[in-house]
Amino acid sequence: MNFFKTFKHDTWVKPYIKQYKGLLITALLLGLLTSFCAAALMFTSGYTIDKAATPPVNILLIYVPILLTRAFGIGRPVFKYIERLKSHNWVLRVTSDLRTRLYKTLESDASFFNEHHKTGDIMGLLSEDISHLQNLYLRTIFPAVISYLLTIIASLALGIFNPSFGFFVFLLLFIEVFIVPLVSVSIESARRAYQKEVKSDLYVQLTDNILGVDDWIISGRKEDFNNLAAKNIHDLDQSKNKSKAFRRNRDFVLQLVFVALAICFLIFTNLTMTHNQEQANFVAAVVLAIFPLSDAIIPVSQGFEEWPTYRDSILRLNTVKPVPNTLPKQVAFNPDDFKELTLDKITFEYDSDSPILIKNFSQKIKRGEKLALLGPSGIGKTTVLQLILGDLSPQQGQIKINDLDISQIQENREKIFSVLNQKPFLFNTTLMNNVRLGNEQKSDAEVKMALERVGLKDLVESLPDKYNTIVGENGSRFSGGEQERIALARILLQDAPIVLLDEPTVGLDPITENDLLETFFNVLHDKTIIWVTHHLQGINHVDHVVFMNSEKIEMEGAPEELYQTNSHFQKLYKMDQGL
Amino acid sequence: MIDKRLFRLPGTKKLILMLAGLTLLQAFVVLFQGKYLAEALVNSWEQKSLQTIIYPMVLFALAFVLRHLFNLVNTKIVETYAGKTSENIRSQLLEKVYTAGPEMISEEGTGNLVTSALDGIDLVENYFKLIFTKLMNMSIIPPVLLVYIYMQNVASGITLTVIVPLVILFMIILGLAAQSKADAQYKQYTILSNHFLDALRGLPTLKMLGLSKRYAKNIYTVSDEYRRRTMNTLRIAILSTFALDWLTTLGIAILAVFLGLGLINNSFPLFPALVTLILAPEYFLPLRDFSNDYHATLNGKNALNAIFEILERPSTAKDDNLADFTWDKDAQVDVKNLQFTYKGSGEKAVSLDIDQLKLAGYQRIGVIGKSGSGKTTLIRALGGFLVPDSAEIQINQQTVPNFKQANWQKKLTFLPQSPYLFAGSIAENIAFYRPQASMDDIKKAAHAAGLDDFLNSLPKGYETQIGEGGRGISGGQQQRIMLARAFLADDRHVLIFDEPTAHLDIETEYALKRPMEKLFQNHLVIFATHRLHWIKEMDYVVVMDNGQIAEQGTPAELSRHNGAYSQLINNMRGDQL
Missing domain, CATH: 1.20.1560.10 (ABC transporter type 1, transmembrane domain)
Known part of the structure; x- marks a missing residue:
């Protein structure tokens, strides 16, 4: 029975x-x-x-x-x-x-x-x-x-x-x-x-x-x-x-x-x-x-x-079962000491059926550098971000912050990494509460300052409830671009040295997208950024572009340099810009 | 209590007649059941032998069985009716979606409305199942029993008569109190009850912010707060049921006491007293049943209301009078003074005001503009998915009031941003516009759309089943299937694109460009986009701004001066390398 x-x-x-x-x-x-x-x-x-x-x-x-x-x-x-x-x-x-x-x-x-x-x-x-x-x-x-x-x-x-x-x-x-x-x-x-x-x-x-x-x-x-x-x-x-x-x-x-x-x-x-x-x-x-x-x-x-x-x-x-904590002994890490993030020959796949396969992938990102990651959808760009965060562990290779393996510094990870994805999650509470989640110690004035820096001051102050506006279920009170900005304000309060951007502008029209990218790279100019994107709009903001393709890196380099030396990149860029 | 529109549904009147007959029969068997049970009990009380109670006992059992048999038949009739009628309503809804769907769906929020209406059909079915039987029981059974009780014992009859209005009064008073309390709390309430789901969905975010561990305490606090509030509301909300219960059981208790006192005074023999006592619970039963299902009926009623609202939306006038024609290189469409306004349920009003627009032959017309400028509205008006308030339209010299013309839509192929693939094989999806197409033609179309490699990688090739909405297939391949569909439909010479590549990554888009350019040949192309490279493929550009055409002309003409076109292109492009 x-x-x-x-x-x-x-x-x-x-x-x-x-x-x-x-x-x-x-x-x-x-x-x-x-x-x-x-x-x-x-x-x-x-x-x-x-x-x-x-x-x-x-x-x-x-x-x-x-x-x-x-x-x-x-x-x-x-x-x-x-x-x-x-x-x-x-x-x-x-x-x-x-x-x-x-x-x-x-x-x-x-x-x-x-x-x-x-x-x-x-x-x-x-x-x-x-x-x-x-x-x-x-x-x-x-x-x-x-x-x-x-x-x-x-x-x-x-x-x-x-x-x-x-x-x-x-x-x-x-x-x-x-x-x-x-x-x-x-x-x-x-x-x-x-x-x-x-x-x-x-x-x-x-x-x-x-x-x-x-x-x-x-x-x-x-x-x-x-x-x-x-x-x-x-x-x-x-x-x-x-x-x-x-x-x-x-x-x-x-x-x-x-x-x-x-x-x-x-x-x-x-x-x-x-x-x-x-x-x-x-x-x-x-x-x-x-x-x-x-x-x-x-x-x-x-x-x-x-x-x-x-x-x-x-x-x-x-x-749904609790997962035993298998992390190694945690090491205290001062985010100010961050110098470089190293991905050393990492290999990862979920299982043999999954199309996602990362093979022998290496990158070195120095403090303050900005990196863009491109490639067809489903190739594993987001997976790379999860590996960097330590939510997934590579089957081979190692990911390090300075000399520490990423798994050793999971305890206070939020001090090191901020993440902004395609559909940032906003809780159904006030705007103020949502932004303050980035750092609960911050004063009202600092929250307002963050909202001003991301260019939302005028909009918010025109609302009847101003900073106490309820954002609605999944932030529905605000448009997609505005939601991204609210999440960005949150990240500003969080103030972590590395920011991971996971296609934050997909589905937005190019003008909104340009404005948003402008704001991102402007307010985050002193951060290290790893940016997953699906096209070349705003690529001039980064120092290094990596095109991932199944199993290997198709091309990489500084965007200006690639434009001069790589005809495929040039074609893609011209198409994207309608030149 | 009951919506008058219900009577307009086919079969309702007949159902009510049948139910009335059955319920009347039921009322009498309930009566007999009580009568013969009382007779048997009186005989036992008089210490008579078993033989004397066999006759009333058998009749009691017979009445009891008949009662539930009638109930079974009653339920069957009602369930059949409910099933049929709700099915009927579903197909009416789908019919409505087909005839007026695009206009409804374009309106903000109405798409949801339609889906939730379909979702509500189960509630409606339940409503049908409950409402007729319960109402009928309530209005037929108690009166029949009451007449009989009056015949047996007038005082009991009066007691039972007096209690009912009391019950109803109490229920209304308490029901209103509960309602106002619930209303006052409702907003807070939904936030609290959705809080948990909100927290689960936001868990990854909380984790990123390092708050997830501490937040667990919050979950308990909020959930407990929710419990406290629910209990507060519940205390009042179920008071009305309590009042009903209390008055009816108390009614029975009072009745028993009255009857006892009457018997002491020798006013009447045992039988009338006993039968009254037995029938008293039966007398209250329909009322209690009704109040138990009250909330279920309320939900069903609201769902039905929502459906009726959709069904009663005015259909656009049937001005489908365009004679058949062929679209060739000399064909042309003239649009003048096209006006359209729609105030959506949100704050944004959609409007369109086109002075003059001409589409001719195998032109390629790009429609550009920032988001909210009216690109999509224009495209949808041209496709006949929106009906303008007024317009002077000439299609090959025939004057028509709108583009919702079967003979115009027959010439169209529509490629939206998110392709629509229905559940079926890839071949069936390619043959969407020409279901009778031969396999050879399908293969040629698939080849032209560059699907060969993809199909070869699938073990079942063309026969691969794809889920609804094309689940399991990447966005690029979905668009290719749409292209194959357009290649196959070679009798349709007007292509309408609505940002077909907006969601694709740059390399996929690049790969799609060649087959699309091939498709453009010998077609009138209307192409709404904010991807700049497509403009180079166009021989005419319409720049939309605020629902109006800001500028139109060939790209070369437009780029020569610093007008709307040049400004838009600059804004879109942003900083260069």
Whole structure:
């Protein structure tokens, strides 16, 4: 059974059930009390009117049942209310722990991002997984546990009066809360997984078709456009219809078992409780008490159905493992002492399938030098930057700062390197906070100064909230060029001697690009810069250009010199400049 | 509660009639279920033998089973309807995308709108599934039961009647309180709830800044703050459910007490009291069901609203009246006084104001300008993807109000910045404009586009399946497939390019240049770009600025004086080596 297999090596669900045990038990107890009160309300009401109908009677005789009826009538909603609060509180507490843990785990594994940054939004998935776990508790585990407890308690209570009837009731309830849910999940599991897959395909398909609609319109192939997703839609519908039919029939079966239970109670009470009037007064009480239980019992199967979603989340979270720290002994390094960065015959590949291959790559970059790295996309330009940072380690060769291997100075790396990439990340908070991340010690005035140096002063001061403007999700409040400038201001505060630029201007128009490059090289004039770029705009700012190509360096040199001596470079440059 | 537009959907009226019938039947079996259960219980109470309860017991069981059978049929009907209708809405949406899509997508943010509308179809289906049944149950079952309860015992009937408006009143009051509290917190709330994702996505940045270790503490603090706020809101938000629960269970408790007191006074026998007590929970059940699914219905309703909004957008007038023609070296298009304004959902208004523009024969026309100058808007208007507010357009002496003409679009090949490749084989993608093309023709086109080396490197060659959007293929190869597509479509003599090489690295771009120049022959070329080298290939340049044509003429003419053209070129070029 995949259910148990999933949990065998799990470290994301089980340990947390043990944590905050008190709160968890309270929540479950309250859930149990809610169901108990619901049953007891019907029990005491049934008894009250039976008793009241039995002459001779006076008000004092039914005083206690009346009181109890009221108490249970109030108890049920109150317990239910508190139970919902407690269970949410428990789940959210666990969530805080889970989030912290996921964060710390990912933090320990820098290479995780390199491996996964291509496979879509892995971060979005992981964060969704954690909310799935919330639902696993609230919709599946809690209701199931409560229904099991109810089953056991009810069967035991009946067993005290009549062991065989107690056992019989246990069997019927066992079918309702265990057998049917299990059958249901084993039948639906594969179907659900299939539906999920087709659905995500369909989503991608539809989104893409909307993006490509221009082409379809001019192609005049309207029929084909409408039929593009037809197969997936059809398959999904078929499978969903099967699921729906299964669910309807299953719920019907659950009700059939339940009515059997009711009949059993009717017969049992008639046979055993009709010997004297005092006993007979309990007949309605016992029979009516079982009906509210269906509220707790019937939905268990439905909760189980969502298992495939939860399973995927649990499995995915369990693949995220902390990475042991394998760094050598760290050495204190004063960034002011930086003299040169050496890449000595480095060789690197992810695996034999990956197109990225760096072979025997050497460079020496002196303090204050500016280097540009060019080459076709996918050749490994960004990988070189990751190697320099020490996020990846070369299979052969060495990368050194002065005489120290790069792996020895990882501890305070932010003092040595700044990085600016294509889509700098801005946190959804104020502009001020975002820039100050570069160095939290800096004063407001220094932050403002940095923003002025990157040429954003006028823009920011024209905004209604000025420096306290919220940048929006992924910095969406600002344009691409502006986002780069904000990130540059951050780097200015960071004040590290080496700046790595990873295609910071891709996708910008040439005028914005020129302005931006101008600003970059202007404010960073005293820094060592390694700049990955995809064309030759602004190449005059650097001292040295390296063209990487598969497996080797195609050409390198000072740009002016290359322009004079290398005809290929000259051709490319002329094309780029439209000369 | 229910959108009137729902009734316009096909099959809704029929569905409602059928449901009404079924629900009425259901109401009666619920009633019988209670009646016979009460009879059986009264007999047991009177200490009668098992034989006396068999008859009512069987009828009770029968009623119970029938009730759930009706429920099954009810669900089936509703689910079929919901499935069909939401499918229908999906295809209407796609149809709308085809007829009015480009205009919608050009509008800022509407592209997202369409995708999210498609995404919302599941919510809509769920909404259909819930709304009809729940409303029907609520409006039919309680009244039927209430009539019967009045017949049995007037006092109980009055009690139950009085509770309902109380329940609704409380729910509204508390619901509003919760709503206003939630609204007040909403903004802070979304920031807090998105904080974790924000931190995960920003983790590499935090690491670069040396803050990532310390930030872990922040994650816990913020998450706990979120918990605190959620609990505060939840306390009020679930009060309305609490009130409903409380009033209904209390209603049952009060009823039991009333009935008990009545029985003591010998006002009525046991049976009416018991049947009332049994039916009381059934009486409240539809109301409770409805409130439980209230939020799900609300989401569905909003999603449906969004879809209706898109479907109800006015379609551009059907002025597709251009007779078929051939584009050859003598063909020409005259555009005069073309005006277009669109105020997007953002702050930027897109507008276009073209006094005069002429496209003739196999000219090569470059469209340049800084970003936001209206290059793309002009290109899209010429392609018929945007419909101008007003324009005098003549295509080969035929007057038309816009370029959204099937017979004009039939002459076009469109090569955008990010190529569109659909899921299928490479051959199918090349044959996009000519699905019936022979394999020989496809191969010739692929050869012309310089795809030979790439195709040879693939084990399955032309039959290689490419994912949607061309995933798994480099940008350069994607553009080559687009070029092959254009080579194959040799009956289309108008090429429209929208910055086709902007994202490519310089060497890939260099390699693409030759096949593109070959493609230009015998075509009218309209080429929007900010890559300067393409201008040399053009025989006419249109310089856009602020939605207007700042200058137009041959490159040689324009470069002779220091006008918009020369200034733009200088700005773009930047400092030289």
